[in-house]
Structure formats: C-alpha cells, structure tokens
Amino acid sequence: MIPALPFPLKPYGPDGAWAYEDGVLTGRAGARQDRFVPPGGDSLDPASDAPRLLGTAPAGDFQLSARVRVGFAAAFDAGVLYLHTGEREWAKLCLELSPDRPTVCTVVTRGHSDDVNSSVVDGDAHWLRLSRTGSAFAFHASADGERWTFVRVFALGTPEEAAHASVGFLAQSPTGEGCEVAFDRIAFRPRGIADMRDGG
Numbered sequence: 001m002i003p004a005l006p007f008p009l010k011p012y013g014p015d016g017a018w019a020y021e022d023g024v025l026t027g028r029a030g031a032r033q034d035r036f037v038p039p040g041g042d043s044l045d046p047a048s049d050a051p052r053l054l055g056t057a058p059a060g061d062f063q064l065s066a067r068v069r070v071g072f073a074a075a076f077d078a079g080v081l082y083l084h085t086g087e088r089e090w091a092k093l094c095l096e097l098s099p100d101r102p103t104v105c106t107v108v109t110r111g112h113s114d115d116v117n118s119s120v121v122d123g124d125a126h127w128l129r130l131s132r133t134g135s136a137f138a139f140h141a142s143a144d145g146e147r148w149t150f151v152r153v154f155a156l157g158t159p160e161e162a163a164h165a166s167v168g169f170l171a172q173s174p175t176g177e178g179c180e181v182a183f184d185r186i187a188f189r190p191r192g193i194a195d196m197r198d199g200g
Helices: 159-163
Strands: 010-012 019-021 024-030 052-056 062-070 078-086 089-097 102-110 116-120 125-133 136-142 149-155 166-172 178-189
Touching: 024 166, 052 078, 062 078, 062 089, 078 125, 078 159, 078 178, 089 125, 089 136, 089 149, 102 125, 102 149, 116 149, 166 178
Parallel strands: none
Antiparallel strands: 010 052, 019 024, 024 178, 052 166, 062 125, 062 178, 078 089, 078 166, 089 102, 102 116, 125 136, 136 149
C-alpha cells in the first residue's frame, strides 16, 4: 500500500477511512475513539478502540519514521506511530493536544496503560520515529527529521513477541468529535540505532 514500507498494512479497529495518495497517508478517528486502558481500570473496554493501520515488521532491527500532522480540535486528539506485540501489550508515540498544547506523548500498555508527556512542540506537525534494536524499542521525535531527540526506550512482550511486532499508524480523538491525521515522509530503514538514547 505504501511504497516506502517493505510489508503490507491492514486496518484494525473502527473504520479510519485510510487513504494513501501522492506520498501522504490520511486517516480519521471518530468521536471519542481511543486505545487506552486506564491504570485504575479492571480491563480493556471493548469500546475503547481507535483506527489502526498495521503490518508485521520484517525480522531484525529497523526504524520507522514519518512526519505527522494533526487536525487538532479537542483535547488529546493525536496522530500516532503504533507498536503492537500482544493482545494487551502495545505502545503509542503521539503528537497530541495534551490538553491544550501540541505535545509529544507516549503510552506503553502492559495490561494497563501508562501515560507520559515528553515535550511541547510548535505547530500541528512533527516528526516521529519508532525503532527496534534487538528486543528493545525506542521512541524519538524531531522538528526537522534530521536531528532527533530521545523520548523513551523500553521492552514490550517476550523477545519472541518483540521479534514479530506489528507497527503502523493510529488516529485518536478521546474527548472530541473526531480528528483528521496525515503522515508523510514515511520511511523504513532495516537497521537499528547504535545508542538508543542518542538522537542519531
């Protein structure tokens, strides 16, 4: 579907009206759609879901990056690079209105979700990068796609699950009436990062 990606993508969750044209992937979250398990909750609400477009990454280390643009309209609207290793284990690297300023945020779910704000950014677009080196994952962000800032490094799932992770894109609008997202400059590199805490 996307020439830059060496694997096919498949939609999951609610209809995201995903489309790819002229190098730009677009999608839309509907009203109050999110994928998040509150830390104090007992289980994942089946209604707690958001449009995702995912594929299984090739074996080995990789970097997936894109410039994300979000049509912010309500608190926590976001465009997301998404990682999935199991039914109750996934992670999100978000450009999110959190709650009134665009912010790079991360969520890692291991049965329940955490929620961490990283940095406030200017405007409605920013670069995001998800990478795997060995069985570890890292999130980075960038204002220009050249100089990257470390956001988070973590493990998710067993080493075998990490080796078969699905990756891709998500749109969310937890409190609003819907949110348009766009991803361009999508790139996939079949190599990891020598120092996952570095911005290289």
